[in-house]
Amino acid sequence: MTRPAGYKLEDNIEVLKGVGPKKKNALSAIGIHTLSDLLYYFPRRYLDRTLSDSIVLKDGETVTLLATVIDSYLAHGKKSRLVVGIRTSRNERVSLVFFKGVQYFKNVFKPDMNIAVTGKLEYFRGLQIVHPDYEIISSAGDPDDNDFTHIGRIIPLYSSTETLKSDGLDSRGFRKLIKQIIDFAKDTALVISEILPAGAVKKRHLPERKKAFSEIHFPENDESLKAARTRFAYEEFYFFNLLMNFKREMREKVKRKLWPLPESPSAKKLITTLPFQLTQDQEDCLIRMKELSSKDVPMAVLLQGDVGSGKTVTALITALHYIDNSIQVCLVAPTEILARQHYNTIYNLMGNTPFLGIELFLGKEKGKTRSEKVNRLKNGDISLAIGTHSLFQDDILFKELGLVIIDEQHKFGVEQRETLRAKGKNPDILAMTATPIPRSLCLTVYGDLSLVTIKNKPAGRKPIVTKWVREDKQIAVYNSVKKYADQGRQCFIVYPIIEESEKSDLKSCIDAYESLRKLEFKEYSVGLLHGRMKADEKDSVMLKFKKNEIQILVTTTVVEVGIDVPNATILIVEHADRFGISQLHQLRGRVGRGEHESFCIFITPDKVSDDARVRLDALLSTNDGFVLAEADLKLRGPGELLGLRQSGLPDFKIADLQKDEALAIQAMDDAKEYGTLSDIAKIEMRSRFSEGRILFPN
Ligand code: ADP
Ligand code: MG
Secondary structure (H helix, E strand, O other), X not given: OOOOOOEOOOOEHHHOOOXXXXXXXXXXXXXXXXXXXXXOOOOOEEEEOOHHHOOOOOOOOEEEEEEEEEEEEEEOXXXXXXXXXXXXXXXXXXXXXXXXXXXXXXXXXXXXXXXXXXXXXXXXXXXXXXOOEEEEEEOOOOOOOOXXXXXXXXXXXXXXXXXXXXXXXXHHHHHHHHHHHHHHHHOOOEOOOOXXXXXXXXXXXXXXHHHHHHHHHOOOOHHHHHHHHHXXXXXXXXXXHHHHHHHHHHHHHOOOOOOOOOOOHHHHHHHHHOOXXXXXXXXXXXXXHHHHOOXXXXXEEEEEEOOOOOHHHHHHHHHHHXXXXXXXXXXXXXXXXXXXXXXXXXXXXXXXXXXXXXXXXXOOOOHHHHHHHHHHHHHOOOOEEEEOHHHHOOOOOOOOEEEEEEOOHHHOOHHHHHHHHOOOOOOEEEEEEOOOOOHHHHHHHOOOOEEEEEOOOOOOOOOEEEEEEEHHHHHHHHHHHHHHHHOOOEEEEEOXXXXXXXXHHHHHHHHHHHHHHHOOOOOOOEEEXXXXXXXXXXXXXXXXXXXXXXXXXXXXXXXXXXXXXXXXXXXXXEOHHHOOHXXXXXXXXXXXXXXXXXXXXXXXXXXXXXXXXXXXXXXHHOOOHHHHHHHHHHHHXXXXXHOHHHXXXXXXXXXXXXXXXXXXXXXXXXXXXXXXXXXXXXXXOHHHHXXXXXXXXX
16 A cells, blocks of 8 residues: 655644544544644653563562453452453463453453553462553554564553543554654654754754654663653753743843933932841842843843842832832732732831822722722822732733832742733833742743842841641640730731632631630630631731731731731641641741741641651751752642742643753753744744743734
């Protein structure tokens, strides 16, 4: 049979043998439309064919075996079951036992089929595995199947789902389709050309693309597989960096129109009236930002500093250089409580200067107040707009927006940053975060931002004493709270409501509030604060807490970010085992903000999971946010650390920002050296990174 020559990577998967409407729809549902998409559907893992050769089979051991089906029969006894006999490469017999789905499994396993099974060996009249995980590698009767003998030593396994499997797309199904494409390429019926610059491929000793596709799906050996993997990881980094550079270039094309003043009288005045001296780090950051904002390309800065390092005042001083020159500034925060806190802090700091153009924009406002504010903003009467997500709304327009400040930037998405930016004529960006990001990760993800860091906290802060206490010692903890409250200090008691939609958790927080208020702390003033409360209720609670009219605040993670009440010196986290490292570190950052010694108490049940133990031990061992971020990165990976959905972190298929750190940096350098704008056009990868995360300035 002659094959129509000249396939292209953009061809629809329909050109493959065995792809009918059913498979086509199933694949399209997971985003696979073209031959190229399918080639980029990399194996989830690999099995080595020599796998079972060396395994000693014994009772209680969990194993993965490659084996051939010998027979299957129904066994009747106390419980009827299906028994499938398999033979390993060393000629040992193992029985697979199924109590459920007997009819279904009877049809699955056919003699001479090659399968991989994973499960725990048990001894019952011979070795058996009950309900193993299995993969069919090849079946004897299927003429289209790649013969087992033709599969290399390393067998690729693909992600699949029950739905996909029911459409014939198990690992074997994927392998059959992908094999066809690789064979086309071998016969030169399909040309797979290189998309990386030749110089980079050579310099980094990467396998060329065609070979790499073949090796990643059907590896000859471990080394070639590793090389192929590296190549695709590099490819992802390279094109991602190219896009970041492109973005930056586009941004920098638009030259600065609005110039902040080199010296701001208001800032000077503020500095003299501050109740403290700026730290060296704060001053350095200010100088660096002044430098960046005196260039003709707009500034884009990521200001990184651990919780309590004093980012707010640094941002405010920067902002005043714009405001003094009649350039508008906006400051967004992720929660209403934090936005209001910023408003109050700044309002109070600026109290004795004629600084009236500050306004707060919160979510729920409607009607006249809002439209009046919106108008003043548009006319330029408001010089500093502080708010929450409400500032992203379409009706929020500025006369001359020159600086966008984003507090707790990791709580926002890249798109949101862009939405704000679009409200001005390419304004400067100052994004702030307390989530320290390892440098390589930072360069990759925020490659278009300049990193400015506050390394040290203001002097004179006492270290926070952190303790991990079991539930049965709660009374002792409460007694210490009373002791410090009697001395005038305040306390947070945090309950785990990770998502404010978790009703039952919220209930336990409210119940705890009721009982603490009536029993344990009936002599004290106890307050309740959670995200589901009305904005004005939240405000009044926060205000009372700030004024020390509330001594003990029972709350949730709504206080996680930003809250600044220096007189609060005790933070108790109930069920601390249910929080992540960053979250606990942020929470701990609520105390230790003043002159008094502070305490952070983690309360957990007697038994906690191993993961929870690792997390809590990390927090007990250090107060250093950078060290903790590294630990968190190890435990959870970058996506979780930054909050994958919002972070703007690309959905890398194969690259691992942690393990491939060195590669990421190479790709970054190479993108600078070899990358050209025209390369962007040829990226089929464009769509892979563009799922709303990276915005293309078209
Ligand atoms: P974060 O960096 O976590 O946003 P904040 O800006 O909320 O920290 O600052 C934490 C606290 O430290 C605030 O009460 C602030 O007034 C205070 N602060 C800021 N800078 C200094 C400084 N140089 N010396 C002493 N206290 C400072
Ligand atoms: Mg802050």
